[in-house]
Each structure stands twice: as structure tokens, then as C-alpha cells.
Amino acid sequence: MTNDRASSPSAELLLRNVFGYSSFKPLQKQIVDTLLAGRDVFALMPTGGGKSLCYQLPALAMPGTAIVVSPLIALMKDQVDALAALGVEATCINTGVSGNERSKRGYEMATGRFKLVYVAPERLLTESFLRLLRSTKISLFAIDEAHCISEWGHDFRPEYRAISRLRSLFPTIPMAAFTATATASVRKDILAQLGLERAAQFRGSFNRPNLFYSVWPKTDPYHQLLTYLRGRPEASGIVYVGARKRADEVAAALVHDGVRALPYHAGLDADQRRRHQEAFMRDEAKVVVATIAFGMGIDKQDLRFVIHYDLPETLANYYQESGRAGRDGAPSDCIVLYSSADAARVRRFARQKDDRHEQERALAQLNAVTAWAERPACRRQSLLAYFGEDCEPGGEHCCDICRTPAVLEDVSTDARTLLACVAGTGQRFGRTHIVEVLLGSLSEKVVSRGHDRIAVHGTGRHRAREHWLNLARELVQHGYLVEDGDGYHTLQITPSGRRLQAGQEPLLLPRTRQVTSRASKGPVDGDLGLFEELRGLRRAVAAERGLPAYLVFQDSVLRQMASDLPRSEADLRRISGIGERKLAAFGPVFLQAIAEYVARS
Numbered sequence: 193m194t195n196d197r198a199s200s201p202s203a204e205l206l207l208r209n210v211f212g213y214s215s216f217k218p219l220q221k222q223i224v225d226t227l228l229a230g231r232d233v234f235a236l237m238p239t240g241g242g243k244s245l246c247y248q249l250p251a252l253a254m255p256g257t258a259i260v261v262s263p264l265i266a267l268m269k270d271q272v273d274a275l276a277a278l279g280v281e282a283t284c285i286n287t288g289v290s291g292n293e294r295s296k297r298g299y300e301m302a303t304g305r306f307k308l309v310y311v312a313p314e315r316l317l318t319e320s321f322l323r324l325l326r327s328t329k330i331s332l333f334a335i336d337e338a339h340c341i342s343e344w345g346h347d348f349r350p351e352y353r354a355i356s357r358l359r360s361l362f363p364t365i366p367m368a369a370f371t372a373t374a375t376a377s378v379r380k381d382i383l384a385q386l387g388l389e390r391a392a393q394f395r396g397s398f399n400r401p402n403l404f405y406s407v408w409p410k411t412d413p414y415h416q417l418l419t420y421l422r423g424r425p426e427a428s429g430i431v432y433v434g435a436r437k438r439a440d441e442v443a444a445a446l447v448h449d450g451v452r453a454l455p456y457h458a459g460l461d462a463d464q465r466r467r468h469q470e471a472f473m474r475d476e477a478k479v480v481v482a483t484i485a486f487g488m489g490i491d492k493q494d495l496r497f498v499i500h501y502d503l504p505e506t507l508a509n510y511y512q513e514s515g516r517a518g519r520d521g522a523p524s525d526c527i528v529l530y531s532s533a534d535a536a537r538v539r540r541f542a543r544q545k546d547d548r549h550e551q552e553r554a555l556a557q558l559n560a561v562t563a564w565a566e567r568p569a570c571r572r573q574s575l576l577a578y579f580g581e582d583c584e585p586g587g588e589h590c591c592d593i594c595r596t597p598a599v600l601e602d603v604s605t606d607a608r609t610l611l612a613c614v615a616g617t618g619q620r621f622g623r624t625h626i627v628e629v630l631l632g633s634l635s636e637k638v639v640s641r642g643h644d645r646i647a648v649h650g651t652g653r654h655r656a657r658e659h660w661l662n663l664a665r666e667l668v669q670h671g672y673l674v675e676d677g678d679g680y681h682t683l684q685i686t687p688s689g690r691r692l693q694a695g696q697e698p699l700l701l702p703r704t705r706q707v708t709s710r711a712s713k714g715p716v717d718g719d720l721g722l723f724e725e726l727r728g729l730r731r732a733v734a735a736e737r738g739l740p741a742y743l744v745f746q747d748s749v750l751r752q753m754a755s756d757l758p759r760s761e762a763d764l765r766r767i768s769g770i771g772e773r774k775l776a777a778f779g780p781v782f783l784q785a786i787a788e789y790v791a792r793s
């Protein structure tokens with residue numbers, strides 16, 4: 193390490209020299225300072241917000257060894273590798289290493305060799321590890337993915353429960369808990385279980401400004417996907433599908449069409465999964481077609497897109513899954529292929545649940561997703577609103593809706609037709625049935641109730657099913673209809689609905705637009721040819737050393753090189769993401785490549 197005063201190097205120096213960053217991300221400085229002052233911390237920060245640095249940097253600045261609890265072996269290994277690449281002594285102790293190796297690391301830990309030791313929760317409170325902890329000088333405890341401790345959360349891990357003893361066993365050592373997902377009940381649970389009631393609490397913004405959200409009507413999904421991928425052959429990303437079989441099929445089809453894609457799901461054996469994940473991390477595969485089994489362990493920074501081929505399960509899931517795109521901060525796409533037929537299928541599924549409570553929860557979650565996808569309102573704003581955060585709609589680079597705002601259309605005639613149908617069927621039916629009647633369906637349900645003989649039957653044939661379903665939803669949203677919460681979503685006309693029905697004034701609503709695509713088309717600035725060449729070089733360097741490509745340099749660093757054309761080590765040092773260690777290891781070859789490129793062009 194290269195700092196002048198070895199005893200207590202300033203946070204800024206460590207940030208620059210070891211991590212290679214020129215400034216802190218939001219909240220990092222406050223959290224680091226709080227830990228350095230010996231206080232406990234609870235931090236709720238979004239994925240990609242830079243939580244690791246919040247404990248890694250204090251770990252380097254404080255005497256002793258930081259103990260980091262992390263739920264997944266793959267995650268620990270990535271972090272230890274990344275730290276090694278920065279020249280930091282760190283290791284992990286878990287079932288992934290042999291007993292012998294574990295003892296050796298334990299011994300070295302007690303001698304104070306490591307600044308950070310990552311440990312699995314089930315090992316932390318074993319007798320042998322406790323003994324080790326007592327004979328080690330500990331700087332701080334960091335609990336990563338702290339929501340795993342709560343039964344109310346989505347990733348509950350019973351092993352995490354054991355951590356709650358830590359506070360009483362080591363009352364004087366600062367403890368920091370980090371998570372990207374915590375509802376109010378999960379947060380309370382974390383604080384109570386870890387004994388962090390007096391911790392300084394931090395809450396970051398969940399807005400991800402570099403993500404462009406869009407929803408595409410799912411018309412010809414495979415073709416839509418292929419066209420998108422062909423438009424950006426260098427980009428890598430994840431395609432989420434709802435079933436294992438579809439993951440296999442779509443991946444195989446993509447390979448057949450010349451895309452370097454691999455499937456990933458819980459049906460593959462552990463070895464296959466590991467190989468596919470590694471190929472993806474090394475940029476050998478560009479696209480992973482996965483079920484939601486793929487995700488938590490993935491720390492690939494330069495994903496340019498996350499596409500949901502099928503409907504996300506909940507908005508919270510959607511936030512997490514889409515959030516895997518663009519962790520390096522560069523513009524990236526989050527796309528959902530949406531059809532109301534998919535939604536209807538999920539709804540049928542939910543209705544089959546035996547437990548009434550479960551059923552209601554599933555339907556409420558589904559409704560939140562469909563409303564988000566169908567409503568012509570800023571996607572970012574409505575996604576964040578779901579997490580209790582406010583934001584302004586963001587224009588051109590925000591989402592499909594902001595890019596192409598909806599136009600107002602006079603829908604009075606259709607609205608009156610729809611209301612007439614609700615009235616004509618006795619206000620006892622839901623959206624789907626009403627629309628069936630409007631479209632003139634002769635289904636059993638329609639005929640058996642005599643709805644084929646009422647005046648409104650078939651009066652909506654001139655418009656598509658989607659149009660009517662949407663309109664019904666909008667009339668509910670604007671208070672002309674209410675949807676009964678009885679589980680059947682019976683539609684009833686409100687007093688303002690009756691006024692609309694009887695009156696003459698026009699009803700103007702934003703029309704659902706033709707959905708557009710497109711966010712980022714690769715690097716925004718810099719020389720594209722050079723950028724591609726540097727990526728090639730990175731691949732070669734990474735392969736030679738058996739490292740994932742992003743551990744050499746992240747995309748954002750290469751992009752900066754392609755635009756700054758650095759000529760010396762001093763120039764490189766100015767680029768965010770290049771610390772001393774990487775400068776020494778990779779600087780010379782990259783400088784040479786840049787010089788050659790400049791000479792040629």
C-alpha cells in the first residue's frame with residue numbers, strides 16, 4: 193500500500209490509492225466516517241450503490257481484521273479476488289475450502305495477516321470460529337445482505353439468525369449491516385435481531401439514473417429479442433424467462449442464430465451452472481438466458497441490458513433483477529416484454545392457490561406489476577414510488593414513456609359504451625367478462641347468462657381486446673369505475689361514472705402509445721474503434737491470468753481511456769477506477785495499445 197502515514201491513512205488517500213476512485217459515492221463518506229468513529233451502522237443502499245467500499249475502506253484504515261458475513265460462497269470469492277487485485281490481504285473461510293486450508297487461514301487470521309476475512313453465517317458462531325475470533329484483533333463486523341436475517345424478507349436464511357448473538361458476544365466492536373432490500377418490517381427486524389437499535393442509519397436513493405426502462409408489447413418475443421441483440425453484438429446481459437425449459441429453448445435458438453448465449457437455471461447440475469456463470473463472467477458468453485435462480489451471486493459490472501422475456505413476479509423482484517444492469521454506471525437497458533395474456537395466465541395461477549391469504553398477496557403483487565407495465569406514466573417514477581421514494585420524471589434518458597409522451601385522446605364514446613356494458617350486465621362482473629361481451633363473444637359464460645342478447649353485446653367489435661381492457665383499467669384509475677376487492681374484481685359504476693354516462697362533456701385520457709425501444713447504443717463518447725480494441729486486449733489479459741474481464745478494468749474505465757487517450761501513467765492515474773495496483777499490473781500494456789492505435793489512425 194502506498195500511503196504516507198501508515199498509522200491512520202486518511203479515507204481520501206485510501207480511496208484514491210487503493211481503490212483508484214477520485215470521489216465517494218453518495219453516503220459512502222458518512223458511513224466510513226461513522227465506522228471509523230466506532231459507531232454501529234445500518235445502511236439501506238441500492239444494488240450498485242457501493243456498499244462493499246463502506247466496510248472495506250474502514251477495514252483498511254483501522255488496526256486489526258474486519259469480519260465480513262456474506263451469504264454466498266460465490267459472492268465472497270468475487271470480493272476476495274477483487275481485493276487481491278487491489279493488493280489487499282483478504283481471504284474467505286467457508287465450506288468451499290478444504291479443512292486443511294481452513295485451518296491454515298484461521299491460523300494466519302489470528303496472526304493478523306488479513307485486513308478482511310469473509311465468513312459464511314453458519315461458520316461464524318461455531319465453537320472453533322468463536323475461539324479464533326477471540327484470539328484475533330477485530331476491527332469491525334460487517335453483515336452484508338443483512339435482509340437474509342429476516343423471515344419477512346425474500347431471501348430468508350435460517351443460518352443468518354445465529355448472527356444475532358454477535359452483538360452480545362462482542363459488545364464493543366463496531367458493527368455495520370448493509371442491505372439493498374428492506375421494507376419497514378424487514379428493517380425493524382434487522383435492527384432488533386442484530387442489536388443495532390442505536391446504530392446510525394443511512395438510506396440511499398434507489399434511483400438508478402443510467403438505466404433506461406421500457407415495456408414492449410410482446411408480439412413476437414423471440415424475434416424482438418434477436419433483433420435487439422443483433423443491434424449490439426458486443427453488449428452482454430441477462431434475459432430472464434419464467435421457466436427452465438424456456439431458458440434452454442431460447443438459449444439454443446440464440447446460439448443457432450449466432451449469439452453467444454448460455455442457459456442458467458436450477459435444473460442444470462452445479463458444475464454446469466458454475467461453468468456457464470464463469471463463461472459469462474469472462475465475456476466468453478455474451479448473453480445468459482436464465483430463470484431467477486441466476487442473480488444474487490452475479491457481480492458483473494458491465495451488463496448493458498436485462499430483458500424480461502416473461503412477466504416479473506413482483507415489482508420488488510423487478511427492481512432487483514433489472515438493477516443488475518449497468519452497475520458500472522454506463523447507460524443500460526431494462527426491458528419487459530409484456531402481454532396481457534401472460535398476466536392472465538399468472539392471474540389464473542394465483543387464483544389456484546389454496547391459502548386465501550397467499551392468493552390475495554399474489555394477486556396484489558401481480559396487479560402492481562401489470563399496472564406498472566400498462567399505465568402510461570413514467571416507469572422510473574412509478575417503480576420508485578413503490579419503494580416510497582419520490583422522483584421527477586426524467587425526459588429523454590428516463591424511460592419509453594418520458595421519451596415519447598402519451599397524447600391525449602377523446603375516449604368519451606368508448607367510455608360510455610363500456611359503462612353501458614357494465615350497467616347492462618348488472619355490475620356483477622369483472623373486466624374480462626365485460627370485454628368479452630363488448631367483443632360479441634358467444635362463450636359459454638356469456639351465453640349462459642343471456643349476455644349475448646343484451647343491447648351492448650358486440651358493440652365494441654371495432655376495437656381490439658387490449659384497448660377495452662386498458663380503458664376499463666383507466667376508468668378505474670380515474671374513479672369512474674370501482675373494482676371490488678372481493679377477489680373477483682367486480683366492476684361497479686361510481687357517481688362520477690354515472691355523470692360521465694349521462695353527460696355530454698368529453699373524456700380525454702392519455703393514449704397507450706406504440707412502444708419504442710432504445711436506450712444506449714454503446715459508449716457515448718470516446719473512440720469506438722479504440723474502445724473495441726481495448727476490450728479485446730482486456731479479454732486477452734484476463735484469459736492469460738484466468739481472471740474475469742471486469743477485474744482487469746471495467747467498461748467505464750476503457751471508455752474513459754478511449755476518450756482521454758492517456759499517454760503516461762500519470763494520465764492513467766486520473767481515470768476513475770485505476771488504483772496503484774492495477775496501474776502497475778495492466779497500465780503499460782494498455783498505454784502501449786493506445787499509443788499504437790493513435791499512431792495508426
Ligand code: ADP
Nearest residue numbers: 213215216217238239240241242243244245493
Ligand atoms: P453494492 O454492494 O452496493 O451493490 P458494490 O459494492 O458491489 O455495490 O459496488 C458497485 C460498483 O461501484 C463496483 O463496481 C464498485 O467498484 C463501484 N464503486 C464503489 N465505490 C465507488 C466510488 N467511490 N467511485 C466509483 N466507483 C465505485
Ligand code: MG
Nearest residue numbers: 240243244336
Ligand atoms: Mg454488495
